Amino acid sequence: MNVEILSRIQFAFTVSFHYLYPPLSIGLGLVLVMMEAMWLKTRNPLYHNMARYWTKMFGLIFGLGVATGIVLEFEFGTNWATYSRFVGDIFGSALAAEGIFAFFLESGFLAILLFGWDKVGPKMHFFATCMVALGAHFSAVWIIVANSWQQTPAGSHLEIAGKAVLPGHAFEITDYGHARMVIDDFWGVVFNPSSMDRLSHTLVGAWLSGAFLVLSVAAFYQLKRRHTQFATASLKFGLALAIGASLLSLVTGHSSAGGVAKNQPSKLAAMEGLWESGPQAPLHPFGWVDTANKRTIGPKIPAGLSLLVGGTADHPVIGLNDIPPDLRPPIQATFQFFHIMVTMGFTMIGLSLLGGFLWCRGQLTDTKNFITRWFLRLAVPSVLLPQIANQVGWFTAEMGRQPWIVWGYLRTSDGLSAVVKANQVLASLIGFGMIYLLLFILFLFLLNRKIQHGPEPLEESENLPESWLKSARA
């Protein structure tokens, strides 16, 4: 294998593994804020107990997110040096802003969230929890801004050997050492055409991860009739967030797709397996792309795609036939990953609406009820749904961007480090593979032990710190 393939595999592998954790920290962070807010409002020790239990989970998840996240920042330089020189003027600032505005905030207040229960009062602790959650959201903001700029570059121009290349002007880059993207307008970069759509869709996806983790653990306890009071309350928190976020993901997903249709037509065509350009573009709910014969096999909804992206059946959509073969992304993979994501999304909507229905009927905890039992049984493995959706969603976004690493300017294959050899990348890839496998096994093992152990008995958590009791009485 050559250095390009190996570097692609290594980045994909390390970023996918990392991305198991940050969405959980973002989503769980929000859940923690909700739980502590409820405790402050009602002073019911149950909520305090819940917040403490989920905080422990949060600590474990966050630790893995930190340990695997630093790898990515290094990899831009180690494996993609040409890319780094090319985009540094823009991409680097977003990354540095992420460090200053997000990571410091998160890690600073995390100390209080995890270890400060006895050191500060409840309001200060709640504030720290809010700041950790906010920091986690901020980190998404900056990294999505950076990634979206790669998808839809704006607020910047190309410069070759110190001279600006005007838009529309034909250029041939032969020496990437002397070409770079240069910033014109910071806010233009931040609010590039795809950043807000993609940010909202990513955040909602992260909330779903948190919501379904809580839902899944609570459903497990409910079915086993363990910690029932804790389980019932956690179930409601998880479900409330799941209903809201799954419906929102429909809205944000729709507007993201609209943006892709406008800004990255080749990506949309691959996502939908659309070959013929024109109005009345059909929509495939599932199918198989037959690239050899330039067609997509499977049921289709006539004019569905035109309706979705343009609002009318006559809206023209660009198909793959009008895109030169060397500018097409990997079609089959993009199509399938996208469809898996959509399927996961609708499954989450269905499951959370079913839960909402049972909640309205007051049957959410009635384990004798046949439907409730089935709902809980489905809810236990449902933690995988948002994880799969988040992963394949990113596969779609990043594979659909190919062959570009910076859309329209730099190809991924041109972004490599010139001095790194295939055997070096192979060595590091094997190293990451072994270490991450070990970490993943240990993570699942510890997570499982925590779940089996369950929350502390309620009586114990009533032994609140003295300062907290005073404020609780006041």
Next chain:
Amino acid sequence: MDYNLLWFVLVGILFAGYAMLDGFDLGVGALILRVKDDHDRRILYNAIGPVWDGNEVWLVTGGGALFAAFPPVYATVFSGFYLAFILLLFALIFRAVAIEFRSKEPWLWWRRWWDRGFFAGSTTASMLIGVAMGNIVWGVPIDARGEFAGTFLGLLHPYALLMGVTTVTLFMMHGAIYLHMKTEGTLQAIVREWINPLIIAFIVCFSLTTLATLLYVPRMTAILRAQPALFGVVVLLVLAVANLPREIHRGHDAGAFLSSCATMLLLMALFGLGMFPHMVYSVPDPEHSLTAYNAASTEKTLKIMTIVAAIGVPIVLTYTVTVYYIFRGKVKLGKDSY
């Protein structure tokens, strides 16, 4: 003062902050196997527990700032030192999860295993950071395209290794002084035993490094010859180191720790003074060197980043100080402890 100089200084400050803060928790890692009792080890872990990952953010942000302000430097160094940086990542991952996983189970074998991981990760990371610094001081081969033209083994020359060992001793000394501030009773007495030998070890290593630098890398001291007033930095450095045993002797633990922090900052200041304007010095072809001027982002980006830093850094400092203040004093184990 132009923006290139400003960002040369700011990137230096971020890395100095990293050395100063993560330096002590890396040092604690290198010392962890020196105490045998599990309860004592837990106190050591909890001494750095609430702050270690905030400390590591200084590296992440320093790396981000280098990427933003000097992309070619970031690209050349990270791709050129490929295997060294990958090893650094492995070491940092191991020590991070060792801290996180260790306390989750009470089994002795489990804890011993993670202790070893924490030790190995911390020591390797300190060593590699020193070796990288050593190479930057020494100079590395750079070709006409600005790419690294050496090999991994070529990075392991005696000067770089000496700098690596010096860094490990420096961090161990810094870590021991930090622990002296956070511990009490018999454990503190054990820590106390480490401090003087570590100070002596550091002075020996640092003297050797200085001598080697004077002999073999004279350009690092050119600025001190040109501007004798800057010799004040050297004087301050020597005073800061000499102050360490004095403060410990007088029982001023916080004073000793601040003095140790000052040592780190002054060392970085000397490093920066010696390097400027070079960021990667090229040997044998100095004309291929990357400098704060030929390897910088546009002035527009540097200006934007200056605004970002002007807003962000004061906020960061405020809550970093707050967190350190909240967790001040001796470590007490509680139910949320590691």
